[in-house]
Amino acid sequence: MPSFYAKPEEKTRTVAIVLFDRTKLIDVTGPLQVFNDARMPCGQPAYAIQLLSETGGLVVTDTGVALDTLPFSHAVSAPPDTLLVSGGQSALQAASSQALLAFLADMAGTCRRLGSICLGAFILARGGHLDGRRATTHWEDCAQFRDAFPAIDVREDSIYEQDRGVWTSAGVTAGIDMALAMVEEDLGRNEALRLARSLVLYVKRTGGQRQFSAALDQQIRSSSDRFDALVTEIRANLAADLSVPRLADMARMSERNFSRLFTETMGASPAQFIEELRVDAACDALQRGDVSVAQAPFLFGFGNPERLRRAFQRRKGISPSDYEARFGPRRPEAT
Incomplete structure (x- = not known):
């Protein structure tokens, strides 16, 4: 049967994650693992994952581990279903990259979902994508986030927030929670819970709860x-x-x-x-x-x-x- 007759949940979706120099490794690999392990009802992989950077090639993360990436131009020609911006302290500097901001502006109108992990929220905010929306970021930087972007409704206790198709997550491992929530939205709660069990997560946390126990x-x-x-x-x-x-x-x-x-x-x-x-x-x-x-x-x-x-x-x-x-x-x- 041609793919355009397939049910939505039976289509492979593309998830792209944006990297930049010294991005936090787990901000990338945590959500990546969730999407990689997700399966459609037929048992086939539910997502194809791409790692993107401005010029492509190897990007050295905060741990010194380098990850291979495709250039932004690859996604411009074939926009992903979901585009996520990674985090780490270097996200604060990356937020001033005109090339990155221009790329996100192009993608905002074509991707079904736009999101950030941890301090990647500063990049989305700099591009105006969070104005008038609820959003969160790492608890240590929520005050700075609120002061820098008063048009954003900052929720400092949230694990993640989703407001009209734009997602943000709290610090580091909260990106995994957000990815699980996206899987639940796409494939249903049972698949999200299966992944949580498979990844041996203590509990599948939900947006709207505190960042800490x-x-x-x-x-x-x-x-x-x-x-x-x-x-x-x-x-x-x-x-x-x-x-x-x-x-x-x-x-x-x-x-x-x-x-x-x-x-x-x-x-x-x-x-x-x-x-x-x-x-x-x-x-x-x-x-x-x-x-x-x-x-x-x-x-x-x-x-x-x-x-x-x-x-x-x-x-x-x-x-x-x-x-x-x-x-x-x-x-x-x-x-």
């Missing part, structure tokens, strides 16, 4: 590593008694001294810290489908459904059941 966020805010061992114990026993008297005993400190030092060190009171960890763990379990909303209060130390509901409202702004409906596993798609 609660535990990592707290570690970043922490002023020292004084309570690292205690935090490890807490995370392993979220359903246990984690009251201040119990925690103070575990830390071999008086309750008053423990509460004061913990709050100063971690930037949150013991109760706030534990609630955040419990909510984060419950979210992960609900997203994977490991537990039900009815089981979560007892498995993660909330004690009863009402305390779970209130904690979710404080931390996520939605109820546990709404969270499960939005981010939890869906029923298998009809074939």
